Amino acid sequence: MAPPASKRRKTTHLDSGQESDGASFASFGGSDDAADEVETDGEEQELVSDDGMDSGLGNLSEEQSEDGDDGEEDAVPDNDKSGLEAQHSKQMQQKKADRPHSRSNASTIDAGSSAYTAGTFKSNIFKLQVDELLEQIRPRQGQREKQAEETLHVLKKCIEQLPARGALPVDQAERKLLSSKIAIPFPDPRPPRDARYKLEYAKPPSINVVGSHVLKTSSRKRDALEVDMLVQMPSQILQEKDFMNYRYFYKRAYYLACLAEGLKTSKVTSQYRVQYELLHGDQLKPVISVSPKSDEQNKDAKPARRWKIFIVPAVAPDAFPADKLLPGRNCVRSQSEDAQDPTPFYNASLRADMLLAPYLKLLHGAATSCAAYRDACLLGSMWLRQRDLDSSITKGGFGNFEWGALIALMLQGGGAGGKPILSPGYSSYQLLKAALQMLATRDLSKHALVIGDDSKSAALTLVSHPAIWDATRSHNVLYKVSAWSWQILRQEAVSTLSMLGDQLFDGFNTAFITNSSGPLYRYDHIAEIVLPAKANKGDLLKMLYDVLRRGLGDRVRLVNLIWSPTPAWSLGSSVPSSQATSSVKVGMVVNPDTVNRTVDLGPPAQEKAEAASFRKFWGELAELRRFKDGSILESIVWDTRGGASILQQIVQALLLRHFGEVSANTLKFAGDEYVNMLRHRDNKEPFQALQEAYKQLESDIRSLDDLPLTIRQIMPADAQLRNASLTPPALPKQSPEPANITLQFEGSARWPDDLVAIQRTKIAFLLKIGESLSDANDSITSRIGLENEQADTLNQAFLDVIYDSGVAFRLRIHHDREQTLLERQLKDKSVDPKSKELAAVGLAMFKRDYVRTPAHTQAVARLCNKYPALSGAMRLTKKWFASHLLANHFAEEVVELMTLRTFTQPWPYQTPSSATVGFLRTLRWLSKWDWRSDPLIVDLSGSCELKQQDARGIQTRFEAWRKLDPAMNRVCLFVASNVDPEGSTYTDGKPAKVVAGRATALAKAACDEAESKGFDLEPTALFSSPLEDFDIVLHLNPQTVGGAQGRKQKPVFKNLELATLDDTSTIGFEPAASFVEELERTYGHAVLFFHGSKERSVVTGLWSPQTAPRSWKVNLAYSSIAMEGKGGEDVQAVANKQAMLSEMARLGGELVKTIQVNR
Amino acid sequence: MVPMAEQRIAKSVKAFVTLPLQVPPQQSFQKETTHYLYICQNAPKVPTQDTPRELFLVNIPIDTTESHIKSIFANRLGGARVESVAFEGARTGKGITAPVAPVQKQQGRKRKRAQTGEGEGEGTVADEEVGLLPETWDRELHGSGSTAIATFVDRANAELAMKETRKAAKGDRAVRWPSEADLKTTAPPSLGIPRYLAHHRLRHPSHAELQQSVDGYMAAFAAQEAHRAQLLARQRQEPDADGFITVTRGGRNGPAREEETRAREEELKRRERNRVKDDFYRFQTRERKKEEAKDLVREFEEDRRKVEELRRRRGKVRPE
Missing domain, CATH: 1.10.1410.10 (Poly(a)-polymerase, middle domain)
Structure with a gap:
């Protein structure tokens, strides 16, 4: 048991444990002295804690005389009595005084050596942190x-x-x-x-x-x-x-x-x-x-x-x-x-x-x-x-x-x-x-x-x-x-x-x-079950577990039973009966691939014994069915039309069969509420339909043979094409939102070498493609739309391709020469600052729209196939952001990457197996994300393509941003992935620090709510925040918020010739979005606007601190009132808030129902 | 807006006169509000011949149109007649001007200047733009607090307007913001949903219209390119006054050559590096090992610094 002495000596210098032992030994001795004064009992040292564990053990071995060598050296302090004891403790106190010195010494030796002892720890940083943690948690005499x-x-x-x-x-x-x-x-x-x-x-x-x-x-x-x-x-x-x-x-x-x-x-x-x-x-x-x-x-x-x-x-x-x-x-x-x-x-x-x-x-x-x-x-x-x-x-x-x-x-x-x-x-x-x-x-x-x-x-x-x-x-x-x-x-x-x-x-x-025990983050579904009162609780739980495990089969990966322990009771009463607490919570982690399977197959009818057992287990639910491949099997078919999920139905049926009606009727089942809040739940069919339409479009375009250049590639670049849009695409009775795609031609020397001319050439190409497509296929309507009117070096036009089936795509042309030209403009010293700024904006837009977003889309679409719960989780998270009116501040890609982090770095959990936990864990992470000092880095490859070196590069870039812009006026969140090492593609300028802070605070509040309520958490509570938080609230007419409602409005605006426009012409018409965009452009310096896209029909705003009274000047970027200064000061400019609100009301017209002023 | 009791609204600020505008209540905002316009004689750094008949307006309402300004001066402020209004940051043209004649002084593309006061007086004749893309808004918005220059028909009108403004400001006589009914026939397109609808319609122009615009632009662009090439070619051939020949871009080397040369240079460098392998001499191996060891130490120091920083930021390690 005890090692040879030489071994022991060798280990002491490695770890400071020995020193701390000595130290606490001494303090034990101290307490012992005090105790000795009170008690004169000679047998005191039997209590092990008196002399620390060594003597205690010595004591043990003395009694049992099993272990000679241990007793020999440890028994010493026991045998000699108080005289020696005092001396001993003095010695120890001496040691204690030395301790801080030796401790720090030891730790430096320790740390210094660890640089070369690679392998014994995960990394230096890990080792250093562990050392610090140990320092914190090591027991001490207090x-x-x-x-x-x-x-x-x-x-x-x-x-x-x-x-x-x-x-x-x-x-x-x-x-x-x-x-x-x-x-x-x-x-x-x-x-x-x-x-x-x-x-x-x-x-x-x-x-x-x-x-x-x-x-x-x-x-x-x-x-x-x-x-x-x-x-x-x-x-x-x-x-x-x-x-x-x-x-x-x-x-x-x-x-x-x-x-x-x-x-x-x-x-x-x-x-x-x-x-x-x-x-x-x-x-x-x-x-x-x-x-x-x-x-x-x-x-x-x-x-x-x-x-x-x-x-x-x-x-x-x-x-x-x-x-x-x-x-x-x-x-x-x-x-x-x-x-x-x-x-x-x-x-x-x-x-x-x-x-x-x-x-x-x-x-x-x-x-x-x-x-x-x-x-x-x-x-x-x-x-x-x-x-x-x-x-x-x-x-x-x-x-x-x-x-x-x-x-x-x-x-x-x-x-x-x-x-x-x-x-x-x-x-x-x-x-x-x-x-x-x-x-x-x-x-x-x-x-x-x-x-x-x-x-x-x-x-x-x-x-x-x-x-x-x-x-x-x-x-x-x-x-x-x-x-x-x-x-x-x-x-x-x-x-x-x-x-x-x-x-x-x-x-x-x-x-x-991090504490990872919260059941809401751990389990996809939680059921609360009241078990019938029975004598042996242990057996009952075992039975419940076995029944659930067998009944749920491979639908669940994990079933855990949680019940409350028997509390302490007073000396005068007997053991509290365990029946009082017969309610058990069952936490389940599902298997996302099989959880919604509608048919459970049992054994074939010929195998009598097994079939009988199956029938016995399932009761009336078991049916003998003949399947397409000719086999006759015992089976159960679950109902998919009802409100309850299949999992819930199964649990209910099992309880009814094996534990009686009481248990079945009192079942409380949680976990589906969140997904039910989404349109079409977390169904993937609408997305798949769009994917197919996209493939159709790709082949349609590629089969055009009268294009002047050959096509290099067509790439999807839209949330709808990566199963991530909050509203599923192409719902019947709803005008579709065009899905962005990019098209790149093979290189050619005939493109003009001028940005403006390139944009016009693109229009010419789009006109040609649209014409050819409509000619080749009757079910296609195409239409060119203009954008970026303010700057003619940016992309000027897109082509909307609309199929009669109700799907729409928005095609833009990707020409890589643009990047070179923009970069050249940025480097050119003779270019005026204004054009340089424009070139910088153009370059960022180019990279985002043509390089990053298509790559991101492909990667996310692939991950959606890998993780079935991902799509729902991303949509729920987006819903959360939109519900809190943050949708216009956080780019969709940023929200997606936040959710993806939960899937690709799920620790301390496993990869989420349902949208709900994916969403809740993302919120929890968001509440803890210290974006001031930590970047978000996500590996989208799913196969560790992001190497440590790349990660370090991203980290360096992050540090450079923080050094360049320590106040975080431009880049506040740094969000990078393996396809986007730049990290600021989607977060340059937006969200602002105050908005990011608000998101963190909201997430924190949501997590607190989730932790305090636990099982009883009301899902809708996470998705609502009071409008009183904002200074102004513009209530919009709900009918005008979505593009779909444009059609309902038709009769009202007959005079505007809308009646002559057919259905396809309203595609992409979103007055509310345009309104918010114009508000931001017009009042950007005075008001911070919040909008939740279609989730909530309000636009809210906060007055910027810049609108505080200040001395008057011509170029104030907001409407003002000139006030005479007190005591001969300058004339003060006070923000004319009422007039601005009135202007907003004029601008919005019927779009705005009422304007509520909170402050 | 009701001003605070102890503070009064300044009748004038610097050279500007404050003109209160009464804005009627809106359906969604049932409050009569007052907007303040600051007006003064236009005084640009470089005056033009039109400067005397111009007034400088500051803090115009975001939805101001030319007809609004005209109506205010004509109907409320002594009937001064406004010829035109130029707004700050109005969109410049997006077309291209074809080189009219080879002898033109300004080379390269020349943009139509905004119709601001300075632009007009210089005497340069704005060439007509071709290949403009269609407008997508039927009514422009202005940023909050932005400015405009109103040009009156003559100097007398401008002076009259200024005088009337002063009078209105002094007498606390608020001028009513003209409603659509006031503007009658000159009323601008309405705001709100109809405006967005119109925008939606306008941003999807007919293919024929677009095609025409693009064709026009490309033709002009081609002509311009040809003209420029011609100019450059001439520059290459003709020595200047001191007998030097200007070196210009273009000529025999196509634009793609530049990148190619750079790539070739890189390739050459790489080959040079590869000629002697990294582990040929013993000192190379030794040095590499030394480097590696140094790296380890550096990394460790870095990690330690990071942990220190973590500690500084979060305080002690505290398990939840």
Whole structure:
């Protein structure tokens, strides 16, 4: 167990752990001195915490005399008494004084060496951050530790003074204790009144502090300090057969009740809050918890004050034979049945009580032999905490202890030929990664990890339960991990591993800092189910899990059951019945490819047994059907017309079949509400129809043979062509929005070498293409539209191609010579600044419209095929932006990239499998995105095409922007991808800092709402924000907002010859959008406008701070009133807000219904 | 707008006179508002012969048209007659002027200047533009707070208008903003949805019209190019007064040659580099290794700096 001394010396300089040990050792000593003054009891050092863990363990080994070498060196401080002790503590204090120096020294050595020890950590930056985190969470001796330790002394003294009690029959014992208002917390089922065995209390042979507190492997950032105090039950009060039929647990409960009574009589209960609690939610094992009284002024006490001591009764490791408690054995006999099912949980739970001390020894051995062990445990505890995993059964049954034991066991064996998997020289990061690897790659529920001699592990195969079988101690470390928790645990390990493998992404924050336990972000669907009241909750949950798993099949990837733990209860009452809390939440992660499958196929009719089982499982829903390929199968066909999704229908049907009507009728099912808010939900059909039409158009254009130049390529460049537009394209009864595409001809020397002339030539080409298309195909109408009237070097025209089927495309010509000409103009020193500015704008537009957007469109369309939930998530996110009137500030591509980040860098989760979680996680990320100092970099290739070097280049560019424009007046969000390394393509100028800040604030508010409401979150609440936030609100006529409504308005404007225009001519007519555009152009300096496109028929505005009163001048960019200055000052210009509003009303005409002025 | 009690509206500011305009309430904004127009005698840095009969208007309403200005002066301010109004930032032409004669002094393309005061007086005759693209708006908007120059028929009218304005300002007599009914036949196209509809119609001109415009432009462009080429060719041949020949672009080298030469140069450099391989000499390997080690240290320092910066920004590492 203990390594040779030389080894130990070698490890000390590597890690500062040793120093900190010494230091806290000293402080322990200090507290000990104080305690010694009060207490003269010579046996004090039995309490492990007195002398730190070393002496405690020494104590242990002394008693058990199993481990000679450890005891030898550690027993020293125990044997000599106070005289030496004082000297000792002085020494330690000396050491403590030295500590800051040595610590910093060690860390620099550490850090300096890490530059050359590549591989032991993911990256330098990761290592540095981990070091800092460890510094933060390493346990230290503070106020609450001191308080807890003082209490430990009090408790120990009190327990030691308790007198023994004679053996009593069950009901007598119970009555006697009840007279002093103490209930015996018997587990369910309670012992029969006529039981022949007797309950007894005798003085505990030892009282020890065990667990992570002693080992210093628990992080100090936890809400409460938890200390386990082990009170060993003397062997003489137990009988040989007590491991059978709960007898041990009854005796344990009685023992505990006696301890409780003792505490009560010695008035401990008046100083502290003393309650019963279930240890790790295990119904068999109640414990006493002692915590500080929360009096009134202490209600919002600092976490430093919070601590909790668990008094855990346990037995000696040799109290019962280990063979009898193997997982395959039955220890709870019932009279009726002959075949006795094994009771693995019961056995392991009992075994765990016997093994508390041996495991402490194991972990301590690991901590001394492996320098990085403690750090690995601390990191692990952080990792578990952020994923809401805990030793408690309700939280997965895998907590700090299991983590520590796993690593300790892997340091001992488990590899090929019984060799250790890990070497003690590993760094903490390597230990962490290895442990995760073990959890991720090996399905422990099928193949148990066996450490040590595996002759007995054959028993494991009988029960399919995740297992880490510790053969030396004959115990399954994972006995509390249920089938569903195992799935979660594994998935978390898998995603963390892939995250740590990502070179581009610094996984530190997502691994240890961000809390990822929120169920709304974790699960696609959450169902709340009220289970029928039944005796054994564990069995009921197991059944629910099995039923759901079988019924949902491959539609779901993960099902997790969440229920609330049994709360602590007072000493005077018996265990609260678990039926009170029979509502269970079921979190589901779906498989997006199969979740909406309408037909479930069962076994063929010939296979009688299987068919019968299928029928039995599904009841009336199962139908025998003949399929096209001739097979006759049992099957179920789900209804797709109803409002409820198929998943919900299935859950409902399963509950009805297996748990009765009550459960089925009270089912609450969440997860579909968001998608239902979208038009056409997250259906892809309209998009696919447009894609087909696009292919048709491409072939139509390519088949034109009278074009003067050959076509090089045609590229899509529109949100509709990448499944990402908020409104799905080409809905019937709605005029289509033309989808942008670009066309590039093969190079030719006959193009003019002048920007203006190029634009005119493009028009000539468009005229030609339009004419030819209409000639070649009767179903095509084409029309040329003009744009960019203000500058003739920019693109001047586009061609709208409209099919009779109702789809429309907007074609622009891409000519790459333009870029060269624009760049030349930018470099040319003789060009005047105004034209230069125009050239810069033109170049940015050229790159955006002809280079970036087509590439972006292709990449996103490809990713939409890869991730089925992506389209819906992007549309939901766009809806969110539009609902909050931010649509005119955030380019569609920016919103798409934000959503895509959630899919390509999903950590700490897996890739979202439904639009809802994709959207919610994007919001959460947005609320945390510090865009001032972090760029958004997305790899759109889906195959790691973005290399680390490129990423670094993007980062450099980002830093250059920030240096160039530190006030972020131009580029505020920096959004880059592998197809757009520039990062400012879509964010130059818009959104402004204040708008980006608002988006962040709104996202934060939404996330707070989601976190506080949880399951009861009202989806629409996320999509509304008060109009009172704005200074002015222009309510538009709802009929005029969408292009579709133009037609409804027709009769009103008959005089304007609209009647003569046919349907296709209104395509692209969007008065509201034009109105907002003109408002921005006219009042851009005075008002910041917000508009949500078609989502909300309002335009709102904020007065810019520039409109504050100032001295009058000619070129103010807003309407003003000249005011005489006070006391001979200059004439002040005050913004004439009323007049501007009146102008807006005039400009809008019927478009504006009312104008509301808030400020 | 009701001014604050202790502050009064300035009757004049600098050289400008403040003219209040009464704007009637709108359907969606039921409030009578007052707009303030600042008017003064036009005084450009380079006066032209028209300057005396011009007035400079500041802070015109965004939807002002020529007929509005004409109506205000004619009907409300003593009947001064406005000849034309030039707005700030009005769109310049987008056509092309064909070179009329080879002897023309200004070479290259010449744009029609905006009809501002300075433009008119210089005596240059604006060539007629060809190949203009069709207008897409039937009524232009002006930026908020922008300016205009009103040219009166003669100097007397301009002076009369200025006098009347002063009088109106002094007497606190607000002038009513003319409504469509006031303008009668000269009323501009209406705003709101009809205007957007008209824009939608105008921006999709008929193909024939467009074709004609493009053809006109391209023909003029070709002529201009030919003319320029001719000029350049002549420049190459004729020595100037000092006997030098100007080197000009064009000539034998086509425009594409420039890039080609550059590419060839790069290629040459690359070949030169590749002649001696990177790991031929031992010192090369040694130096590379040294470089790598240095890089590692530098990277580490950089990372450390980054973490420091993170700490500075976020404070201590704090798990949620």
